Amino acid sequence: MDVKQFIYEQVALIRETVGQGKAINALSGGVDSSVVTALGHKAIGGQLETVFLDDGLMREKEPETVAATFEPLGIRVRIVDLKDRFFSALKGIEDPEDKRKAFRDTFYTCFGEIVKQSGASFLLQGTIKADIIETQKGVKTQHNILEQIGIDPEAGYGFKVIEPLIDLFKPDVRQVATGLDLPDAVAQRMPFPGPGLATRCLGEANPERIEIVRKAVRIVEEETEGITAFQCFAVLLKDRATGLKKDGSREFGHIIVVRCVESENAMTAEPVPLPWDVLRRLEQRIAGEIEEVSRVLYDLTPKPPATIEYI
Ligand code: XMP
Secondary structure: OOHHHHHHHHHHHHHHHHOOOOEEEEOOOOHHHHHHHHHHHHHHHHHEEEEEEEOOOOOOOHHHHHHHHHHHHOOOEEEEEOHHHHHHHHOOOOOHHHHHHHHHHHHHHHHHHHHHHHOOOEEEOOOOHHHHHHHHOOOOOOOOHHHHOOOOOOOOOOOEEEOOOOOOOHHHHHHHHHHOOOOHHHHOOOOOOOOHHHHHEOOOOOHHHHHHHHHHHHHHHHHOOOOOOOEEEEEEEEEEEEEEOOOOOEEEEEEEEEEEEEOOOOOOEEEOOOOHHHHHHHHHHHHHHOOOEEEEEEOOOOEOOOOOOOO
16 A cells, blocks of 8 residues: 555545544554544644543553653643543453443443543544454444444534544554554554453453453563564453462462464464463463462463453
């Protein structure tokens, strides 16, 4: 694709559509919403308000890191602390689909409130072609965004959604990211699911359990940095297993699974044959640095039969 031409055309289109109006977008730090943020800023500068919904389910220091990435580009990211809203919505929920639904409902309710309060009449959204295909297949519910956030486009005040990436697949989006001078850390970012660490925490996603898996995910990302993989992460199981503490006493501790897969498009995946010394180091660090963990396992299952994430 002609990246320069694409950027030129989309910037012109956003500028023309928004005119003197105000636009808003939600930035997660993933490549799609990052590209939309940079394109929107290039087109309309301060007329775009970029918000980061801090749901408490992100990786370590994620809100600060995302804000710091965009600061040098002159883009201010408003971080909205919604941790309590998300944790109360997830309280007591263990069923994977119920958990996803609670996350989704809370996300759209919170974002709807933010959009309405902002007074914006345009919403910039990082929908890509794969999202549309998956929505048509019933895998995702992403596409009817206005309905989700409770805005009726017919009755409303001409509220409009702008989707500059709708004809692109992920590899093109990564190219555009580079074309917009976004750092490689953003352009080549590993996929991270919308419901965040809630997908990597079986059983209730409460602040204590999320904190355990957050530390484990950080260790896995650090120790697999140079390894070619589609995704590497950690999962906290609901079950427990006996372990021995440093003082020799027994404890019924948490179990962490390490998952590292190679994949083209996330439709299928193969486990990565991590070197033994990397596996051992992962075990030593996870069980050594996270007090509550007594066991570390490695997941050998391809997709199918497993999915990549655990819920
Ligand atoms: P699964 O677990 O279904 O995941 O094999 C396939 C890919 O999609 C990511 N994933 C999500 N991404 N929202 C997202 O934006 C979600 O709810 C979600 N669930 C899974 C997953 O990380 C993998 O790359």
